């Protein structure tokens with residue numbers, strides 16, 4: 312059963328279309344993420360699902376209830392949806408307890424229920440604190456507790472971690488996921504942060520140009536993105552020219568086995584993540600292609616290595632992630648090999664400017 316089902320959802324501001332036909336299904340109990348660059352329409356989509364705004368076309372179903380069909384829309388308070396915004400959601404003059412109790416029906420505003428909710432989000436004991444006495448992460452947990460107090464079927468999280476520093480962000484995110492999962496509530500998180508989406512969601516839907524370009528579990532999305540810009544948006548990628556011969560991709564790095572079938576003779580690129588390439592010192596008898604190290608960023612636990620592959624078609628730039636303990640030196644000659652099956656993207660999905668070399672792009 313889907314808790315959220317969107318079909319052909321459109322919304323324009325004046326003559327500017329923002330959502331051009333969004334299709335999305337989120338299973339009941341799933342923790343899903345909408346990932347997209349700033350301004351791509353993520354908040355607009357959340358507002359439509361919450362009922363704060365209405366679709367121009369298409370339909371929104373929550374469970375078995377059609378809440379918006381472009382003609383009639385169910386009021387926000389009748390949708391059983393909780394909403395946690397970016398920040399500033401709490402009433403500054405009320406303490407934590409009163410903030411959370413505000414979300415409860417009058418007959419259930421007892422201390423026990425509030426304590427239960429605060430324990431659930433990992434901040435039991437802070438009932439008497441005012442919002443200004445809490446860290447950003449604690450404030451967001453209070454906002455979550457208040458949103459969960461109404462026992463919604465769906466909780467919408469609109470970049471709720473974006474104002475937090477990285478350490479607190481990861482910790483708060485994990486707590487929020489744990490709390491939402493414990494209740495079995497369906498969650499939809501919007502974020503422009505790839506790591507955030509990949510690390511905490513069961514399903515990641517990428518919003519680009521007003522449509523969902525791909526929706527898949529994080530591993531599948533990262534390993535088999537539908538096109539090259541999406542591959543580069545999700546993390547650093549080596550984009551290596553390839554032709555399919557005898558069922559494998561022939562590349563400047565040698566033959567690369569593929570995860571998915573590709574038509575014989577097809578031309579395009581193979582997407583290889585930096586951690587899918589391996590390095591050995593030149594001269595050792597290892598399979599692979601010769602290269603020279605151009606730059607090394609050493610992080611202790613690992614290192615990011617930039618290479619130039621010796622390739623008759625012109626030196627091919629590559630990025631490799633190696634363990635910090637065996638990071639090569641700048642200028643060192645190395646042999647680069649492929650340590651995993653590759654993902655082939657045919658010519659139609661590999662734009663010229665990203666068709667060769669390495670990439671990370673801002674827009675998916």
Ligand SMILES: Nc1ncnc2c1ncn2[C@@H]1O[C@H](COP(=O)(O)OP(=O)(O)OP(=O)(O)O)[C@@H](O)[C@H]1O
Pocket residue numbers: 324329347348349350351352353354355356503
């Ligand atoms: N009420 C409005 N009137 C006119 N334009 C709007 C309105 N709300 C949003 N927009 C425009 O619609 C586009 C999408 O905005 P939206 O806030 O949905 O994007 P977003 O992906 O959530 O961005 P961010 O990550 O920066 O919050 C933007 O270009 C924005 O300027």
